[in-house]
Amino acid sequence: MSNQEFTFTSLTKKITMAIAGLFLIMFLLVHLGINLLILPITENHKEMFTAAAHFMGTNWIVKAFEVVLMAAILIHALLGVILQIQNWTARGQAYKVKSKSTTSFMSKYIIYTGVMIFLFLGLHFYHFYFIKLGLVQAPVVANIAFPQEEHFYELAVYIFTNQLLYSVLYIVAFISLGIHLNHAFQSAFQTLGLNHKKYTPTIKFIGKLYSIIIPLGYIIIPLYFMVMG
Amino acid sequence: MKITLKIWRQKNAKAKGKFVDYELNEVSTEMSFLEMLDALNEKLIISGGEPIAFEHDCREGICGCCSLYINGQPHGPEEKTTTCELHMRSFKDGSTITIEPFRAKAFPVMKDLIVDRNGFDKIMAAGGFVSIDAGSAQDSNSILIKKKNSDEAFNSATCIGCGACVAACKNASAMLFVSAKVSQFALLEQGKVEAKERVVAMVNKMDDLGFGNCTNTYACEAECPKGISVANIARMNREFLSAKLT
Numbered sequence: 294m295s296n297q298e299f300t301f302t303s304l305t306k307k308i309t310m311a312i313a314g315l316f317l318i319m320f321l322l323v324h325l326g327i328n329l330l331i332l333p334i335t336e337n338h339k340e341m342f343t344a345a346a347h348f349m350g351t352n353w354i355v356k357a358f359e360v361v362l363m364a365a366i367l368i369h370a371l372l373g374v375i376l377q378i379q380n381w382t383a384r385g386q387a388y389k390v391k392s393k394s395t396t397s398f399m400s401k402y403i404i405y406t407g408v409m410i411f412l413f414l415g416l417h418f419y420h421f422y423f424i425k426l427g428l429v430q431a432p433v434v435a436n437i438a439f440p441q442e443e444h445f446y447e448l449a450v451y452i453f454t455n456q457l458l459y460s461v462l463y464i465v466a467f468i469s470l471g472i473h474l475n476h477a478f479q480s481a482f483q484t485l486g487l488n489h490k491k492y493t494p495t496i497k498f499i500g501k502l503y504s505i506i507i508p509l510g511y512i513i514i515p516l517y518f519m520v521m522g
Numbered sequence: 523m524k525i526t527l528k529i530w531r532q533k534n535a536k537a538k539g540k541f542v543d544y545e546l547n548e549v550s551t552e553m554s555f556l557e558m559l560d561a562l563n564e565k566l567i568i569s570g571g572e573p574i575a576f577e578h579d580c581r582e583g584i585c586g587c588c589s590l591y592i593n594g595q596p597h598g599p600e601e602k603t604t605t606c607e608l609h610m611r612s613f614k615d616g617s618t619i620t621i622e623p624f625r626a627k628a629f630p631v632m633k634d635l636i637v638d639r640n641g642f643d644k645i646m647a648a649g650g651f652v653s654i655d656a657g658s659a660q661d662s663n664s665i666l667i668k669k670k671n672s673d674e675a676f677n678s679a680t681c682i683g684c685g686a687c688v689a690a691c692k693n694a695s696a697m698l699f700v701s702a703k704v705s706q707f708a709l710l711e712q713g714k715v716e717a718k719e720r721v722v723a724m725v726n727k728m729d730d731l732g733f734g735n736c737t738n739t740y741a742c743e744a745e746c747p748k749g750i751s752v753a754n755i756a757r758m759n760r761e762f763l764s765a766k767l768t
């Protein structure tokens with residue numbers, strides 16, 4: 294009897310990972326849309342941000358999606374690690390001469406950038422998500438305790454203005470995300486079997502664009518506060 | 523031309539191998555790579571040494587026997603060229619050429635540069651065939667096949683099963699090979715009947731044998747001597763997904 298009766302096949306793992314990944318890719322856009330409201334792009338940006346944060350924190354559809362999101366993060370990361378370990382052991386003895394094959398350059402770093410993003414997520418949860426859940430005590434800043442998402446605006450501004458290390462880590466994490474997405478975006482489509490002479494070049498182009506624009510969008514926020522104080 | 527060779531020597535499957543250096547002074551640029559190795563072997567035999575074991579058969583790029591990882595590339599530096607079709611003119615006078623066996627846990631070294639690629643046969647035996655009765659020769663128009671499909675099936679079938687995809691892949695994944703074989707059947711009417719069982723059986727076997735998982739780096743496509751496209755891998759994924767979902 295094949296052991297696949299008890300474990301998932303390589304393709305099942307890959308396909309599941311791709312679906313979770315694409316969900317996360319879409320989520321990045323939603324999250325960025327809200328985050329950008331931290332910047333003074335309109336007069337009432339702060340109110341808009343707070344309203345959005347409140348909506349995300351209370352709407353039951355969003356709450357249901359939050360479960361899906363957490364599952365997607367965990368499944369994507371877990372499968373990524375399992376596949377990577379199998380891949381590391383599949384070679385056996387290493388070559389003496391390093392490979393000269395032409396490959397997608399960024400793909401070689403996918404596991405490392407993935408780990409960086411995962412570690413950053415831990416920090417990010419500690420700063421925001423766990424506070425929202427009440428698991429972590431919010432810092433007391435300018436005599437305001439931050440009990441929930443209503444105060445995420447102040448919290449974000451405070452962190453980006455005063456905690457240089459966090460801002461730098463934040464920027465490094467999003468550069469990693471860019472490198473990750475550079476390969477991952479088109480890779481997810483290929484894994485789902487969506488490779489087509491006509492459309493694949495467009496998917497690859499959108500993927501490259503997405504992997505630059507989205508991280509850049511996130512990075513602008515701490516940069517703004519680092520420069521403007 | 524003069525060349526220095528660094529060749530992996532290993533007595534048998536259990537022995538610990540090592541690289542051994544050889545100098546060749548009178549190599550013609552017209553020689554094929556394997557002829558150059560033949561010349562070296564003759565020299566070794568005359569001097570009472572053990573010739574280097576390497577696989578070859580057709581020496582015209584159709585059997586998939588020849589392998590060799592040459593200077594960091596399966597089948598050497600030329601695109602869409604098998605080792606047996608490679609010529610010494612592709613190398614510079616005075617250069618050092620490192621020759622290693624294809625490396626993968628699923629391709630254990632048997633001796634020197636020969637690896638056991640039986641895994642590919644096992645994958646084929648798991649589902650790479652048509653077992654339905656196709657009957658006697660059909661009228662040419664009784665089964666209509668799109669030109670595009672027959673062309674793609676033909677292209678996929680040009681895979682010679684050499685294993686360069688596994689050797690090149692940083693994950694030692696066999697997915698280009700398996701997908702080419704899945705595709706050559708899935709695209710044609712007779713193959714479609716058993717397509718679902720086939721793809722699942724072949725993927726299961728591939729996993730059982732310990733090949734790695736594709737991470738879409740596409741080194742396989744770049745190194746394939748037959749130019750098999752990674753579009754085949756996408757097709758295999760599609761076939762697998764539809765087999766599992768329906």
Ligand code: FES
Nearest residue numbers: 581585586588606
């Ligand atoms: S010896 Fe047959 S393909 Fe090279």
